[in-house]
Amino acid sequence: MKKTISRWLDSDVGHSFRSSPVAMGAALIALVCVFCALFAGWVAPHNPFNLAALELGDARLPPAWHADGTTKYLLGTDDQGRDILSALIYGARISLVVGAVSVVLSVVVGVVFGLLAGFFGGWLDAFLMRVCDVMLSFPPILVALLIAGVGRAMFPNAHETVAFGVLIISITLTGWVQYARTVRGSTLVERNKEYVQAARVTGVAPSRIMLRHVLPNVTGPVMVLATIQVATAIITEATLSFLGVGVPPTSPSLGTLIRVGNDYIFSGEWWITVFPGAMLVLIALSVNLLGDWLRDALNPRLR
Template identity: 80%
Template sequence: MIAFLRRWLDSDVGHSFRTSPTALVAALIALACVVAAVFAPWIAPHNPFDLATLELMNARLPPAWSPDGNREFLLGTDDQGRDILSALMYGARISLAVGLASVALSMLIGVTLGLAAGFFGGWIDTLLMRVCDVMLSFPAILVALLIAGVGRALFPQSPDTLAFGVLILSITLTGWVQYARTVRGSTLVERHKEYVQAAQVTGVAPLSIMRRHVLPNVLGPVLVLATIQVATAIITEATLSFLGVGAPPTSPSLGTLIRIGNDYLFSGEWWITIFPATMLVLIALSVNLLGDWLRDALNPKLR
């Protein structure tokens, strides 16, 4: 692992990362958010979703540095007495899990369909492009809102796992189009190159050519797009949760925490919504900055 890291740092991309202050700061912020989310059960001061530990007497306490604050709750508490700092860690865990899962599923669907459309062409390409045109004609958030809302209406008493599955599916169905169009365009270029024609002449199966030869050469744009789409998926999940059709109330994400705090924003309890919103902005901004850096680092014209 150490040897691999050293080789990566000595590569062109690693050198670009080491010499880019923006990429370094964004990576540190993203790493801190991921570590806080992954290790929330061990490093969070409280378990904000354990009802047995909540005290309504601790509801809406201001941050610890305020005159009425409590040192036990560094960033204050919400309307149910939950520790805001602990809720941020657990909420970020849910937001990151939904965002990463939906992006991974979107990549799988989009890359597969894009490879097939670009390599085989014909009616497969035509059908896929018409489906993409239809999907792009609707705002992504409205499609996700419709699917998530219908899923919640059909399964109102569904367990949390099914609710998260519907949420991931709703984001995936609006996110695969970008991968399909990107991979299709790159595959159209790659399939006419000499190495692909040589493989075809030697009798290599089309699926093997796509998997072993074409796919590795079209992954660069996909990785850049996936990095940026993680932030988009997290914001989409937060929007759906803010509107009440995202993460279930028993396992609130950052969007749910923002919606809860929004009811108390104008009554002076600003910390209930400001801190979750800040956490969401930090995650989305750091991931977007990393995506911008990766796009420039993988562009040979900018080296």
């Protein structure tokens, strides 16, 4: 493990990372968020999912440094008496899981369709690209809102797992198009190169050529796009939750907390909205900065 890390740090990408304070700072913030999300049960001072432990008398308490605040709730409480700091930690876990899973599914679907369209061409390429054109003609948030709303309407009393599944599928269906078009363009270039022609002449199966030869050469842009799209997926999840069709209301996601705080912001309880909004911006900004660094690091023209 140490040798692998040392080898990576000595590589061109590792040197670019070590020489970029912005990338290192963004990576540190992202790692802290991921660590807190993974170990929320140990890091968070309270469990916002434990309804029996909630005290309605502690609802809408200000942060600890405020005159009416208490050190028991460092960032204050929401309208149900949940600790804002704990809700942020658990909410970040929900946002990161939904964002990561939806991006992984989008990558799988987009890469498969892009490889098939670019490698075989013909009617398959024309059909898949027309599907992409149709998907691109609709605003992504509108498609996600429609699918999530229909899913919630069809399964109003469904378990929270089903609600999360509908949310992930809705984000996935709006995110795979960019990967498909990116991989298709790269595959059109790679399929006419000598190593692909040589593999065809020697009788290698088309599926093996795509997986063993073409796919490794088109993953660079996909990695950069996936890194950036994680932030987009997190913001989409927060937007859907803010609109009431995302995660269940009992789950303290960042979008849900912002929606709840929006009802009290004009009455002075600003912390219910400001802290979840700042957490959302911090996560999205760190991921976007890492994506920008990775795009420059993998670009041979900038070396």
